[in-house]
Amino acid sequence: MTQITKKVTLKDIAQQIGCSKAVVSTVLNRSKGNTGVSKGMREKIEQVALEMGYRPNFSSQSLARQRTMTLGAYIPPQPWGSIGSTYETVIFRGIEKACQELDYDLLVFNRFGDLRHEHCMEKLYQRRVDGLFLVHAHGGCDWLDGFLKTGVPIVGVDYSNPEPQVDALTFDNTGAIKGAVEHLVSLGHQRIAYLGQVGHRMVLDQQLRRDAYIAALKQMNLPMNDDWLLCEIDGPIPKGVDHYDETSRRTLNYLRSVPADQRPTAIITFNDRTALNLIQDLMQNGYEVPADMNVISVDDSYLCRVLRPRITSMSHPLEAMGYRATYMLQNRIENGVPEDNQGIHELYPSEVVIRQTTSTPRK
Amino acid sequence: MTQITKKVTLKDIAQQIGCSKAVVSTVLNRSKGNTGVSKGMREKIEQVALEMGYRPNFSSQSLARQRTMTLGAYIPPQPWGSIGSTYETVIFRGIEKACQELDYDLLVFNRFGDLRHEHCMEKLYQRRVDGLFLVHAHGGCDWLDGFLKTGVPIVGVDYSNPEPQVDALTFDNTGAIKGAVEHLVSLGHQRIAYLGQVGHRMVLDQQLRRDAYIAALKQMNLPMNDDWLLCEIDGPIPKGVDHYDETSRRTLNYLRSVPADQRPTAIITFNDRTALNLIQDLMQNGYEVPADMNVISVDDSYLCRVLRPRITSMSHPLEAMGYRATYMLQNRIENGVPEDNQGIHELYPSEVVIRQTTSTPRK
DNA sequence: CACATATGGGCCGAGGAGGGT
DNA sequence: GACCCTCCTCGGCCCATATGT
Numbered sequence: 112m113t114q115i116t117k118k119v120t121l122k123d124i125a126q127q128i129g130c131s132k133a134v135v136s137t138v139l140n141r142s143k144g145n146t147g148v149s150k151g152m153r154e155k156i157e158q159v160a161l162e163m164g165y166r167p168n169f170s171s172q173s174l175a176r177q178r179t180m181t182l183g184a185y186i187p188p189q190p191w192g193s194i195g196s197t198y199e200t201v202i203f204r205g206i207e208k209a210c211q212e213l214d215y216d217l218l219v220f221n222r223f224g225d226l227r228h229e230h231c232m233e234k235l236y237q238r239r240v241d242g243l244f245l246v247h248a249h250g251g252c253d254w255l256d257g258f259l260k261t262g263v264p265i266v267g268v269d270y271s272n273p274e275p276q277v278d279a280l281t282f283d284n285t286g287a288i289k290g291a292v293e294h295l296v297s298l299g300h301q302r303i304a305y306l307g308q309v310g311h312r313m314v315l316d317q318q319l320r321r322d323a324y325i326a327a328l329k330q331m332n333l334p335m336n337d338d339w340l341l342c343e344i345d346g347p348i349p350k351g352v353d354h355y356d357e358t359s360r361r362t363l364n365y366l367r368s369v370p371a372d373q374r375p376t377a378i379i380t381f382n383d384r385t386a387l388n389l390i391q392d393l394m395q396n397g398y399e400v401p402a403d404m405n406v407i408s409v410d411d412s413y414l415c416r417v418l419r420p421r422i423t424s425m426s427h428p429l430e431a432m433g434y435r436a437t438y439m440l441q442n443r444i445e446n447g448v449p450e451d452n453q454g455i456h457e458l459y460p461s462e463v464v465i466r467q468t469t470s471t472p473r474k
Numbered sequence: 475m476t477q478i479t480k481k482v483t484l485k486d487i488a489q490q491i492g493c494s495k496a497v498v499s500t501v502l503n504r505s506k507g508n509t510g511v512s513k514g515m516r517e518k519i520e521q522v523a524l525e526m527g528y529r530p531n532f533s534s535q536s537l538a539r540q541r542t543m544t545l546g547a548y549i550p551p552q553p554w555g556s557i558g559s560t561y562e563t564v565i566f567r568g569i570e571k572a573c574q575e576l577d578y579d580l581l582v583f584n585r586f587g588d589l590r591h592e593h594c595m596e597k598l599y600q601r602r603v604d605g606l607f608l609v610h611a612h613g614g615c616d617w618l619d620g621f622l623k624t625g626v627p628i629v630g631v632d633y634s635n636p637e638p639q640v641d642a643l644t645f646d647n648t649g650a651i652k653g654a655v656e657h658l659v660s661l662g663h664q665r666i667a668y669l670g671q672v673g674h675r676m677v678l679d680q681q682l683r684r685d686a687y688i689a690a691l692k693q694m695n696l697p698m699n700d701d702w703l704l705c706e707i708d709g710p711i712p713k714g715v716d717h718y719d720e721t722s723r724r725t726l727n728y729l730r731s732v733p734a735d736q737r738p739t740a741i742i743t744f745n746d747r748t749a750l751n752l753i754q755d756l757m758q759n760g761y762e763v764p765a766d767m768n769v770i771s772v773d774d775s776y777l778c779r780v781l782r783p784r785i786t787s788m789s790h791p792l793e794a795m796g797y798r799a800t801y802m803l804q805n806r807i808e809n810g811v812p813e814d815n816q817g818i819h820e821l822y823p824s825e826v827v828i829r830q831t832t833s834t835p836r837k
Numbered sequence: 838c839a840c841a842t843a844t845g846g847g848c849c850g851a852g853g854a855g856g857g858t
Numbered sequence: 859g860a861c862c863c864t865c866c867t868c869g870g871c872c873c874a875t876a877t878g879t
Contacts, residue, residue: 118850120849120850120851121850121851121852122850122851130862130863131862131863131864132850132851132863133852133853133862133863133864133865134861134862134863136851136852136853137852137853137862140851140852147859147860147861147862148860148861148862149860149861149862152861152862166596166599166600167600167850167851168537168602168849168850168851169542169600169601169602170533170534170536170537170542170602170849170850170851171533171537171849171850171851171852171868172850172851172852173533173851173868174531174533174534174537174849174850174851174852174867174868174869174870175850175851175852175853175867175868176851176852176868177868179532179533197560200563203585204585204586207585207586208586208588211588211589216581216597216601217581217582218579218580218581219580219582222566222567222570223567223570223571225571225574226574233529234579236529237529237530237532238532238579239531239532239533384780387780388780391781391782392782395782414780417747417750417751417777418754418781419754419755419758481869483868483869483870484869484870484871485869485870493843493844494843494844494845495844495869495870495871496843496844496845496846496871496872497842497843497844498870499870499871499872500843500871500872502870503870503871510840510841510842510843511841511842511843512841512842512843515842515843530869530870531868531869531870533868533869533870534849534868534869534870534871535869535870535871536849537848537849537850537851537868537869537870537871538848538849538869538870538871538872539849539870539871540849839879840878840879841877841878841879842876842877842878842879843875843876843877843878844874844875844876844877845873845874845875845876846872846873846874846875847871847872847873847874848870848871848872848873849869849870849871850868851867851868852866852867852868853865853866853867854864854865854866854867855863855864855865855866856862856863856864856865857861857862857863857864858860858861858862858863
């Protein structure tokens with residue numbers, strides 16, 4: 112490890128050798144693109160640079176090159192309190208991996224949802240980030256214009272209903288729910304319920320998954336029942352009451368109120384956390400899972416692997432999306448806006464990960 | 475929102491007004507520290523800057539001020555696969571909050587443990603970060619010297635056994651375990667076991683907690699038994715076998731092999747994840763928690779709130795530590811090394827968070 | 838000669854065009 | 859033509875000087 116004490120600059124190297132700093136610069140940053148520097152000089156410079164422990168000054172490089180090699184990420188505030196931001200963390204794993212490969216640094220804003228987007232825009236703009244991720248947002252937000260106006264390349268990761276001009280990677284919510292229904296049907300289930308978010312303020316993902324449930328039942332000619340949109344009929348949940356506790360309670364009430372041969376044999380839940388609570392409450396109330404009730408969730412986070420029984424879930428390729436998004440962003444940065452001004456939209460499919468909460472329905 | 479198209483510089487503003495860029499600079503970055511600029515000029519400049527949507531160029535500022543207003547964070551690779559890095563995420567919540575207050579940006583390296591420290595040092599040095607967090611590390615690591623040599627101010631967050639010269643915030647592992655024992659004793663427990671990491675490659679935290687368990691029993695004159703360092707007697711866990719599954723299996727075997735009146739009535743687990751698995755396996759094998767067996771863990775992550783029964787746990791003030799660490803780092807940056815070259819060491823205590831897995835022992 | 842106010846220009850550290858030998 | 863150098867640029871900071879009253 113080279114001893115690092117005083118900052119070494121190009122000039123220092125040049126003086127040490129007795130040449131101009133231009134040559135040094137030439138050698139040091141395109142050692143491949145041979146721009147007429149003699150072999151002797153080139154080797155001398157490289158050696159001295161190493162000895163002196165030279166590291167180019169990043170601010171200076173950014174200034175001269177008009178590139179910061181930094182990408183920004185903005186996460187719009189989520190209505191639900193982030194569960195330690197587990198969900199976003201997976202996306203960032205993919206982003207950071209690609210950033211390392213491409214030698215970008217990453218600046219994350221609003222990871223914990225307490226900043227207004229105007230403030231983030233200010234910072235992004237000030238920092239002159241080369242590109243921007245919009246993480247887990249969706250089309251139609253009023254603040255998007257502000258970001259677009261900056262002229263900074265943008266890509267949406269896990270971005271539903273994208274505007275035509277922005278690049279976006281979208282999770283196939285509809286396909287995921289359909290896949291869940293198909294999995295259950297293949298096991299022999301017919302009466303399938305759905306447990307989502309109850310009441311007002313439904314986020315787009317929630318809406319999409321709920322609608323997809325209805326559509327899938329219709330498409331596959333399965334029996335439908337208003338009550339199977341569990342809890343919805345009971346209306347919004349009062350303030351101060353825990354959403355998970357209350358939906359579990361209502362669900363259990365409903366199940367008790369219906370004779371076994373009319374009861375749903377499986378429940379699709381909006382996400383893992385919902386499944387986790389539902390399963391635990393079912394079991395505490397004498398229902399065996401999956402013997403008495405099947406459960407399948409969407410997202411396949413690590414929660415599914417931690418609970419006994421382990422939860423069957425529809426995968427969400429968040430890490431792959433983050434990874435891919437980074438390369439798309441790089442492409443935008445290097446090649447600018449395409450002539451037709453059309454963004455690239457990619458749809459990411461979901462696959463069923465079979466664990467222990469689904470099986471054939473009780474006869 | 476101001477339309478942002480072309481980058482506005484100080485010169486642009488100066489030209490627009492017909493003054494020198496020096497005045498503009500003076501006004502724009504210490505509008506309070508009145509350095510002889512006429513009120514008229516000052517107002518004019520501020521107004522025009524606003525109209526033109528001026529944002530100082532960050533790279534340029536950094537270059538001139540020799541300050542990047544960026545802090546780096548390094549997380550040494552952990553031997554266990556990070557559970558979505560939940561643990562570190564909590565620390566970063568505190569760090570990021572303070573960074574916002576102090577107007578620092580944060581660059582995180584190695585969040586997912588795939589970078590070598592040499593590489594991170596390179597990047598940190600290149601980026602000229604103003605200061606550096608060492609997250610969840612501990613004293614005595616061979617790579618520390620490399621970081622110290624850079625001369626960048628350093629603070630350890632959740633840093634055990636700190637070297638005297640570095641600033642460090644340390645979690646009171648010993649006190650946490652002692653607190654757990656005291657809680658159990660206050661409920662009437664006497665035979666208390668400990669479930670930690672089994673076998674070689676024990677991380678410092680694990681070692682500290684294990685030793686603290688032994689010390690606490692001794693100190694409080696509680697009965698001791700080699701078997702109560704659960705699983706240790708059975709030796710290392712073979713490769714390819716899941717650590718949690720295997721420790722649960724061994725623990726259950728042990729419990730079955732001992733008559734009820736000699737059996738421990740409570741188990742302290744190394745962390746939440748261990749508690750989670752243990753509890754689920756106990757319950758699946760006919761033990762009621764806490765009726766037949768009490769469990770208390772350390773860390774109090776959100777897992778404790780998610781499982782039924784909810785887990786009693788010793789809190790770990792990770793967020794507060796991250797927050798405080800940032801201010802300590804800022805202090806180092808602004809005031810340099812103290813004359814005695816002694817770091818500040820702060821010890822953070824743990825408190826018991828009582829939930830549903832502890833109660834009085836079965837009579 | 839003070840004093841308030843504005844300006845010129847060098848500096849930070851690198852990139853790179855164009856000219857000279 | 860091979861090789862190296864001079865000089866200006868990026869954008870903001872700030873000290874040392876004007877200029878005016």
